[in-house]
Amino acid sequence: MVNAAAMSGSGNLMDFLDGPFPGVGTYEDFHTIDWLREKSRDTDRHRKITSKSKESIWEFIKSLLDAWSGWAVMLLIGLLAGTLAGVVDLAVGWMTELKEGICLSASWYSHEQCCWTSNETTFEDRDKCPLWQKWSELLVKQSEISLFWTFHVTGIIQSVDFCVWLHSLSVKTILSGFIIRGYLGKWTLLIKTVTLVLGVSSGLSLGKEGPLVHVACCCGNFLSSLFSKYSKNEGKRREVLSAAAAAGVSVAFGAPIGGVLFSLEEVSYYFPLKTLWRSFFAALVAAFTLRPINPFGNSRLVLFYVEYHTPWYMAELFPFILLGVFGGLWGTLFIRCNIAWCRRRKTTKLGRYPVLEVIAVTAITAIVAYPNPYTRRSTSELISELFNDCGALESSQLCDYINDPNMTRPVDDIPHRPAGVGVCTAMWQLALALIFKIIITIFTFGMKIPSGLFIPSMAVGAMAGRMVGIGVEQLAYHHHDWIIFRNWCRPGADCVTPGLYAMVGAAACLGGVTRMTVSLVVIMFELTGGLEYIVPLMAAAVTSKWVADAFGKEGIYEAHIHLNGYPFLDVKDEFTHRTLATHVMRPRRGEPPLSVLTQDSMTVEDVETLIKETDYNGFPVVVPSDSERLIGFAQRRELIPAIKNARQRQEGIVSDSVMYFTEEPPELPANSPQPLKLRRVLNLSPFTVTDHTLMETVVDIFRKLGLRQCLVTRSGNMTGCSGCCK
């Protein structure tokens, strides 16, 4: 009965008397779904439930359950995604520290937990306690580096073995309606979660955001299979996946609103308002599930919580915009180099040795990264340090200012901000780290391991930003009598906030690579928790997008989808020439005419031959005459099982039987075999445009209505089809 309802919804009126065929209405792998059909199937289902609910109390309760199942799925997604993100964060933290040492009292404790439970620790010595032993103290001193390195490699080999083909990028393609089976399965969920931990803790230049979105989508896919409303409708399922993507970003950054906007702006293809609200719900639940686990250790929801105490000045917009330009250039450079490298991997022998590639990159990362303190630590910690203000308690090298009372000029009454030795050392170390990060990220992203791009991009921007920030600060300090720097250095406060520059740089670089706009600023707004600094962030984000767009419109996600040849109709594409539907439809000029079915004159054998010899998704059904008037469209995937079924079960159907799509059978000669009625597989409302329709309009229709194919007519006669080819 469900199947009949499902069939009847494909945009036309079918004969309910004929029973359903098995196999009708499902999609094949690597095919695109028909959004319009899925939508009207759901409308039918809903209408049925509503009308039934008036019959009895039980049916009414069932209809209520159905209406609430959407919220239930969202709740479960939020809970599961939040929990998984917490587990991943804890595991990453533990494994990252395991590279350095171990807690003797309990090996599963992190460094901090280990020392907090020890009573002998004072606040100053909180990093040193007898229970926490570095490997170098436990074993021979020299083995430290080799162990660090070994750990890298073993972790990564495990990753690679498990997930040779799990790429996060494709979530976008799936949401646009493409079917890739097994890509969001339970095994993927499990493997991706484990390998994500290994990958991130290995110290490679990658982040957890992209893979977390994938993990959340796997959760969404798994949970939606528990509810028939979602499991039986590919369109509805994609609504759940959009919400799950929002929950994924929400837990990755602790930014629920940013997550929803990210899903809206970047990931989703079809985003009805109902989904917006539900996505928000899922994102919030996920964020609040993550909080008690407290992975970021600051009882805040966000990954990098910062609080600045100095206002910013209008003149600072100039360095902020410079950072925006840097972000745009970095985005362009990264996308071009990364895509070139990935293409080389796809086309040359290199692609055959994914494990070897990962080991090589890991080895280089480990060897080059170890000596420099800014590349040795985890990227999240690095970003966190770069974002932070130099407070009184800050012991970072970056905050090593010369604080000698004898050196101050008491007349000026300005703060002590000359750079100390530590700051100078930090500057060149940061510069080296920046160059290294830029190069290694290009080679890391796209390897066969779960790799996110947000954190490395932000790290690049934060390093550049911090360096610019320190530069501006020193300039302002040493030339505080210049007009533009007047009043910048006031007693009791810093001259400028270098941490803000780091944050602006991070936003610029992230914007340059992903081309996000609103969601980027909102995520950054949620990270800082104040509107104060939104103008610098916006200035940098806008500049970065403009600069990057000047060199090429594609963001990294679109570029990879393009590279992998997935079908994706980009919303942002523009046509530079005036193109009409007639120029892009099949058959092209000079090709044989379109294969069509006639409404009542072809035999079963004719149709079977046609199906065998062509690979079109479907065939227009026409009134046979010299002007072929269109009466409907028959899908290949519905025709094949219908004929097969009839041949097996219906008596008198042979190869010579005439097939008819009309209501009444055609008048046939007396001795002809039993004709086959196929009206139920005929879509009576195929989408048509005239051959003079502008290509922009056709694309608009495809995109907004989620069409699978569109027929092209001239004065009511079939002339071609767009999207009928496989």
Added chain:
Amino acid sequence: MVNAAAMSGSGNLMDFLDGPFPGVGTYEDFHTIDWLREKSRDTDRHRKITSKSKESIWEFIKSLLDAWSGWAVMLLIGLLAGTLAGVVDLAVGWMTELKEGICLSASWYSHEQCCWTSNETTFEDRDKCPLWQKWSELLVKQSEISLFWTFHVTGIIQSVDFCVWLHSLSVKTILSGFIIRGYLGKWTLLIKTVTLVLGVSSGLSLGKEGPLVHVACCCGNFLSSLFSKYSKNEGKRREVLSAAAAAGVSVAFGAPIGGVLFSLEEVSYYFPLKTLWRSFFAALVAAFTLRPINPFGNSRLVLFYVEYHTPWYMAELFPFILLGVFGGLWGTLFIRCNIAWCRRRKTTKLGRYPVLEVIAVTAITAIVAYPNPYTRRSTSELISELFNDCGALESSQLCDYINDPNMTRPVDDIPHRPAGVGVCTAMWQLALALIFKIIITIFTFGMKIPSGLFIPSMAVGAMAGRMVGIGVEQLAYHHHDWIIFRNWCRPGADCVTPGLYAMVGAAACLGGVTRMTVSLVVIMFELTGGLEYIVPLMAAAVTSKWVADAFGKEGIYEAHIHLNGYPFLDVKDEFTHRTLATHVMRPRRGEPPLSVLTQDSMTVEDVETLIKETDYNGFPVVVPSDSERLIGFAQRRELIPAIKNARQRQEGIVSDSVMYFTEEPPELPANSPQPLKLRRVLNLSPFTVTDHTLMETVVDIFRKLGLRQCLVTRSGNMTGCSGCCK
């Protein structure tokens, strides 16, 4: 030349050789625009500029200017909307206080400014200073009430005289593509701003949010007329208006992100992603322009800045959900009663005396509101007080707890939270104020004055919420040994935060009336500035929406649009029956067949008669035979000027001239008059669906593509039209 480019874009290929007619391509008043046509006109314009820009440096600069004009418009909208909002806020503050007294040193000073400039004031006595004189002190004591009252009435009379027909609601209709001339003009802007100040400061139960959105849209309309890119394209203009609406909400509440989401969720019909980003820009600029003006006096961006110090407990969700139910019921009651009253106003004699009505309502408001301290003050102040926590400095009656050390039970060590006399008085005064607000708001909203609904709705919810909050607090205090209240009352903190209940109640009531969801929660999130309290807010908002939706799907805006009979295709409409295009198209069964034009056989006179006798928007052009094959569509508004023009300027065109839409003139008898070629007004790509298309699909197409009309075919032959009637 511009006009030719504009014409050529209407979705078809026209003959460029024939010059343009004057008057072609503009819309009449109270007509709906054709989004698809506007869009393709803009694409053409853009393509032209791009191809020209390669010709010379000057053209390249012009193309850059064109590309940047969108951002320039947004910047200007933000600046103007922010400034106007600041001016309105300051003027309202001053006029509200002018009802009570005047500053003797400078009459344009507000009470606070007046006393701050006076040196004799201490912090405790900051409300009392010799320079500020109440009217009652200046004049006879008894005249206070009468003066207060007079001020009300004079203020309102001025409002009414100026803006008899300026209703904010219609912004939504305009954004959906309806043309109402003069509605967003410069005069409207000026009058609306002035009367908004008078209306809000009069003390009537209305808010400034709706009118501020209208004012911002007027700014947007005015500014877009400065740029030819926007002034000549009704579709592009609506993108600017969407952004302006976001800026309006942004300055009304100080919530830029909430404003953008409000515009997306509630106001806008067609919202491309580019608009999202630009709206965000406009909203931010507006918010930052408003800040230096500092109308809310707390150097924050937001209207009601609150900071709570006590966490909330899971068990509190129960009263929060109760508040949600209250909000939903209030929303339903308000919408039903208000619509019934507005319908009565429309249909009976009452509507003829708008000024009298306003005076009557003002008189009643003044008389009834004056005795109660909670209705006497401005609604914004009331909400602000209700939202606030009882801190140490709080002198409000609501915070009058008995704080007697002798009364405490030192063993329990709980805070002193028994309600004092002030709280008890406040409770019944609040109850009376609540009843009064509920009743008066129903009669106030919809009068011929600029009236916003947000603030009164929030006030109703805040009053109910605060009362529930105080109730829960007293319950928790007096029964702190019950299991559910255990640990609620801890030393050094309050038991619960009644202010949070007020905020939750406000969100619930606002949600019940407007049916906003995401934008409501985001606005509230921006008001409080913390994610902490988003779960209570969401719980209440969701409950309120569910309860209100159970009684009727229409929010107040949709209900008023419906009442006024504006055309608006609601996105949220659902069809309960399976309807096909054939059931809703014209001609209906039994009606005469559709009026069509033939491609090459009708004379000018025939067509003129057809145009005169029917009022269709346009006519399908067919190949004349028994099966009428469709070749295109001719718009009425393009046909009329084309024929008029030809008759005046083209030689040999008489009533008997044959009109043809084909490329080549038809073969005519030797002595027939000069034929008239009208191919250029023929749209060769009209939108068609088959008669078996589901109504949901047709509505989807209309909505998503912004169509004006859609032709219905059966087997390639014209059978009807949907949307062709006026």
